[in-house]
Structures are given as structure tokens and as C-alpha cells.
Amino acid sequence: MRKLLLYLPLFFFFTASAFGQNWDWGGPMDPLQEKFKVLHYQLELEILPESKSIQGKNTVTFEAAEKLATLRLNLIDEYQVSKVTMNGEEVEFSHENDILDITPIDCTCNEVTVYYGGVTPIAINPPWTGGFTWEVDQLGYHWMGLSSQGEGAKVFMPALDHPSSEPSNGVDLYFTVEKPYFVASNGNLLETKERGDKTTYHWSTNYSINNYGINFTLGVFTEASTTYTSVSGKKIPMHVYVLKEDSAQAETLLEVLEVSTATQEKFFGAFPFPEDKIAVVETPYLGMEHQTINAYGNNFRFIPMGDVLYDNLLHHELGHEWFGNKMSVGDWADMWIHEGFTAYGDWLFYEEHGGHEAYLKHAASVIQTLPHARPVLSPVNSTEEEAYHGEIYSKGASIVHGLRGILGDEVFFPMLKAFISDDQFTYQNQVKSSDFIEFVHTYTGNDLSEYLNFYLKTTNLPELKIKKKGSDGYEVSLRGIKFSMPVEVQTSEGIKKIELGPKPVLISSNTEIQVDPNKWFMIRK
Template structure:
């Protein structure tokens, strides 16, 4: 989550955003390409007084061949004390943020890595991530973790690449001093009290992206309810807020419920029914951590029809569908995470504010798009290379324009069908081509020219309107070699006609208004 309202702020910090050089993605390391991660079992003690962590990560993997080296990422700030395989210590090398392990001569599919140290401090979370250690108004420690730009290596050894998700999920076991609670992914399956410490065991069986594995420490107030999904599943819905904000928790829970219902309407049932729907208050703006979204928007919501809209809560929740359920293996296609989720934000306006609010929102968001970079980045992009503001705003605007081209009935059914198709969800990660091919196949429409133009170039068609005779006009879209259906308002009413570079003639006693509602991305 690197949010829409803060894109200008992002630009200001752009030059320093990756000063620690903890980028990730790009080409997959050849050693790591030989291995698949099945499961992580992360066991950490959180040390708020020293701002450190100490523990181990047990990695279960599979490989088609015997491996001479197991390669994982872990930042050099941590010290690895030992590595075990088959109960025996094995040799390892830890430098340049890489952990190379020499396996013992066995058929082992598991390695346990013991490590610890002071945590890296986030310089500008969530844009430049790491750990954020603060204190609440009652002087309790409060810790949040953000690492979309850096990957999991800032908190655990991992095969740290967007294409790698543990196929059998994760177990996350955190020990902290009383009275602290640790909120994390999945469901809380066990809590143990040992003297002055508490241990919390969270578990999820779903695949999960490395940067979505997360934990937040604090003294929290909890509000909860049982949410009945459109699938019929009854799912725990929970919010954890600081004690000082306990009076605001019920309102936040209600906003979460409304947003979940809204997103289910357009994108299908909540994707992780065996876990929970939850947010936890964090000392930074927010991030889409699977089933435990980070929330730091200071409970700012606005009225929208009969409900209230919290843009940060809604956006992060939208990532449960796009980013968590539907995920990409190459950051080149990051716009699928951000653009479709941002469009889900606009749909809240449509559902609760009506068409007028929706089109006003679209106009406001699209007004300052510079069309400086293509929405889709080159193959094998790193996060730093692929992340830029237009994957949000222009990505959402492309989806909006697609709706204008297809019409509502076909558009909404196609988007929901894509999100519900098992070929494109959970472990089956997607590319931009997967999305565009699916939409064209599902709708029976040839949209390749549309997608090629708006996703892979910075070009925008130019609208040209020419007078012809006393009551006729020729309307053309220059700069394209295909036609798009365009709404045209004439003295006779609104008509929808295909328009391309050759132009189309319309009759009107008054100058026509082309695309009056602003469906298309045009230079006017």
C-alpha cells in the first residue's frame, strides 16, 4: 500500500526511498529457481526495550534435484548464530544480504535458521520500510512492520522474490513481554503465558506473499463481530486499536463491515474465509497485510450516502482480492495489484454516492496524470523500477475506460469472473497478458489495441472535432489504429458510436459533446 492521496508526498521522498538498497524482485536467482517454498515457521521473541528480535525460521521446501547450496535472503544487520538440518549444524555464509547454506548429505526438506539482532528502522514508512517503534499516549511500546519495497528479508530469512509464496502457508509464533499483544496473519490458534511473557501462535494455510507476512505489537483494545460473507461463510471480523482510541473502535469495525460488503458485491466473496477479516492500528499509514491490514489513518472517514468511507481502510481491504488472492510473480505487472484495487476505491463512490459522486471522483483522480511511464514495466522489474504513481491512477483509469468500452453488464461480470477463476488465484500468479487475454476471451471483444495503447505506452489519443456543413460534425480519434465506442451528445440526444482515426460523421444542430461523462482517456 503506497497510497493515492499521498502520491505527491511519495514523489518528494523518491530520491531517498531506497537508500538502504533493499529492493527485491528482478530476475530470479538461478540457485533459488531450483527450489519451491512450502512453509515458513517463524518463531520470534520481540524485544521492545532494545528494539530487537531473536528466534528462528524453519523453512520447508521442495526441489526436483539434490541441492548443493540453499540460498535465502536475510539482511546483514542480523547475526545468524546457527543453522540446523536433520538435527545437525551445517555450514553457512551470510554476507551481502544473502544466506548460503551447505546442506548435509540427506534427503532433508527442512532447514532451521537461528538469528537475531536490532531491527532496521523504517525511514519513511510505508514507502521506505522496516520497523517502526513508537510509544502510545500511555507510554506503552507500539511497533509496526512495513516492507513492500524491501521484502521479508528485513525480518526473516526467506526466498525473497515476488514469485515465491509458501504453498502451505505459515505458522507465526511471537513471544512478547506482558501486557503486549501481537496481531498477525491468519487465525490465533494458541496463547500461552509463561511468567512475565506471552506467546501468540498464528496460523494460515493459504499461500501468502512475503511482504504480507506481518506482525504488530502493542496494548490494544479489540472489537469484533461475525461477518456473513456472500459465500455463506461466517468469518471473524476484528479490529485492534490503541487503548486511547477504544471509543473509535466500533465505528472502525462498522466501516470495515461496509467496505467488505461493497467489495464482495463487485469482486466476489472475501478470499480468506478460513482466517479472518481484520485491521490493526499501526504507527504508520497502512499496508495490505493478508487478513491483518495495517491501519494508521487516524479514523478519518467521510459521509458517503448512508454510510461512511475511510479511504485507507477500504483500499487496503481491496488488496485482499488484488494483491493477496490475485497476485503477480513479476513486479512489472504491479499495476494489477494497485490499479484494480484503486478502481475498487472508486466503486465505493458508485455504490454509496451514486454516479455523480463516482464521475466526480474519476475526474479528480485523472486530472493530473502525467502519462510519463507505461503502466506495465519491462519484464523482470524490481519493485523500485515498477513502482510509480501511475500504476494507481492510470491503472484505475484504464479499468474505468474498459468499463466504458464494454458497458456495465459485461464489464462487471468479466472482472468478477477473473477474480473467481482458480487459474488466476492463490498460487496461480498472473501476468498482464493473463488479464487482457481473459477479458477478451470472456467478452468476445478484440481489445488488444486498447490494452496495448493504454498499458504499454504513454500515448493518449487526441480528440478532433471538425464542422461539416451546417448541421454535421466529423469526430475522430487521432493516434490510434483501432476504434472505440464513444458516447456523443448531440442536439438529438446521446448516441454511442465507434470512433477511430478515420472519423465518424454525426448530425447535430449544436456542437457535439464527445464523451460527456469522461469514460475514455483522451487528449481533449
């Protein structure tokens, strides 16, 4: 999910909106849904802005190790299911409590098609409390956006709605709308068919995709496009779609997207979906990291930084193409991996375009305002609502920043790129916090599990103790931890890295020392 300039307001919005409808997802996997795996979705919808409704069908391709007595999908009760078919034959089903239970016929088929429709759920406070957002632009055209990170796919289609379930063979998406409307969605636009006063757009991706990353936005847009050359050498289509009233901003937004993509690639490696596209679409809500079609609603608030323009919303959502889309978690307990690493990528924009001092200043400003109210790592089998809070962004990024302080740039940056490039943890292979902890150990040869577990699992901080010893000595320790870490200390001879922990260390200096002057660590002083 997107971040704000400050992280606490994000948490405020989330808590303020929690009194609306609640279609949370995650938690323990339903035992009936553990019995099969989704391979592909083919969603075919007609979008009807006048009635704020959708009508259509979703074909789910799945595999199961044994014959299923019940195929359980999720779809909110607000939609009406008219029929369900397998192998062209109607089958029995029940639909209540947002659960669609299907009784499969006796066949070897592995596809089920659900016909459904109805008035869409309205987003109360998107993207924090999501659903559909229906607006009319300044030219009088309908403008629709969908946000569902907090709710899952069940608010727009029948699906196996759990964060651990991603269609490994991707999705095909067909949207039929009245002219002159366009629908921007995931992957590549394979075909546009006109029939009378209606147009059908066929979008497709073969990459695995998380449920809330599947998305579509309706409007009358101006498109700006170019071909982006990735660090891999691959040429990738790049598009921005903005409302016609904002046409004057399209080319600038495209330039900002190019700069952000190049910056993300420098630190995280090649764009993860080179066979699709890099794109953003203007939405009637703030933003979200929908795969290859990021939602953008930041009103073109570009900030000059160095020789370029920076849009914090665009850059953050784009960063999720690496952490959130390429690398995703199967348990919301580990949600900080999505948000903490992506937020750290925002800090690196300061480094790349504002310089190292700008990076350190930004990091210090975040670290000094952390409330340390909740652990970053939530209990196993958490729901999205249980796991989502402001500190998974800010403290998550601060933990990664501290790793850089421990390891040094020569080790840290190659390690970061190696982690996001590891086949064990990317695309259909999801990641856990324990995977990252073990990866750091394996890659660096340093067991940093105590450091990581301390900051991930607790709200405690090391407490700095300094005791004057003689005329030029200082006894320094960090209380409340059982490990040590290399901390910068400003002495009369300059800045030195000294291993500090619970055991007091004697430091010589003719002037008063400063511990961690550049704020690499979260320490109570």
C-alpha cells in the same frame, strides 16, 4: 501499497524517501533459487522493544526436483546468524551481501532451520521505505509496526525473497513478548501461552501468502470484534485492534470495516480468506495490505458518504485482499494489477454509496490530473523500485474504468468478478498482464488487446480532432491510435455511442457536439 486521496503525493513520498537504505527486491530470479520451491515458513521470534531487536528462528519447508548443492535464502546482513540446522544437524553456511547460502547435508530432508537475531532495521519513511517502526503510545507502552513491501521478507526473516515465491502451504508464526503486550498477525490465533512474565502467540494460515504480506504488529490494544456473514454465506470472524488511547474509535472502525467488506464483496466476490479472519490493526505508519491483518494508520479520518462512513485508507488496503493477496503478481512489472484494480475498487465505493454521478465525478477528477509520465506496465523482470510509481494506481484504475465504458455494465461487472475468481490466476497461481488481456478476449469475445496495450505500455493519448462539416455536421477522429472504441458523443438528439478511431466519422447534430462528456476515456482534447 496504500494510496492517498490524491495519487501524486504518494509518488512524492516514494521519491523523497529513496535516498535511505535500499533493500530492493524482485528483478530476475536468482538461478540458485529457481531450483527449489518454498512450501511453508514457521517463524518463531521473541520481540524485544527495549533494544528494538528480535531473536529466534525460521524453519523453511521446501521441495526441490534434484539434490541441492546450495540452498540460497535472503536475509539482510544486519542480522547475525548463529547456526543453521537440517535434520537436527548443524550445516555450513555463509552470510554476506544479504544472501544466506546453506550447504545441505546428504539427506532426504526438506526442512532447514535458521537461528538468527539482532537489532532490526528502522523504517525511514514507512511504508514507502520500510522496516521496523518503534514508537511509544500516549500511555507509555511500546508500539511496533513492520512494513516491507519495498524490501521483502529479508528485513525480518530468512526467506526465498522474490515476488514469485509464496509459501503454498502458508505460515505458522510464534511471537513471544513481555506482558501486557499483544502481537497481531496473519491468519488465526491458534494458541496463547503464558509463561511467567511472557506470552507467546501462535498465529497460522494455510493459505498461500506473499512475502511482504507476512506481518506482525506489537502493542497494547483494545479489540472490537463481530461475526461477518459473507456473500458466500460463510460466517467469518472480524476484528479491529486499536491502541487503548483510541478505544472510543474501535466500534466505529469496526462498522466502517463491515461496510467496506460488503462493498468489496459486491463487486469482487466473497472475501478470499474465509477460514481465517477479516481484521485491521492500528499501526505507527499509514497502512499496508498485510493478509487478513491490514495495517491502519489513517487516524480515523472517516468521511460521510450516503448513509455510511468511508475511510479511503482502510477501504483501499482491504481491497488488496482480492487484488494483491488472493491475486498476486510474480513480476513487479505487472504491479499495476495490484494497485490499479484496487484503486478502481475505491472508485466503486463512490458508485455504491454516493451514486453513479459521484462515481463519474471522481473518475473525471482523477483522469484530468494524470501526468502520463511513465508507462503503467514496466519491463519484464522489474524490481519493486523500478515498477512502483503513482500512475500504477490512478492510470491503472482509469484503464479499468475505460474497459467498463467499452463493455457496458452487463458484461464488465461479471467479467471483473470472473477474473478475480479464476483458479488459473489466484492464490499460489500468479498472474501477468498478458493473462488479463487474454482473459478479457476469451470472456467477452472482443479482442481489446490494442486498447489495453496502448494505455499500459505507452504514455501516449489519442488526440481528438473535430472538423465542422456544413451547418449540422461534424467530422470526428481519434489520431495516434490504430484501433477504435465506442465513445459517447453528446448531440442535439442526446448522447449516442459512436465507434471512434483514426478514420474520420461524420456525426450530425444541430448543436455543438461534446465527445466523451462523462470522461470514460483518457483522450487529449
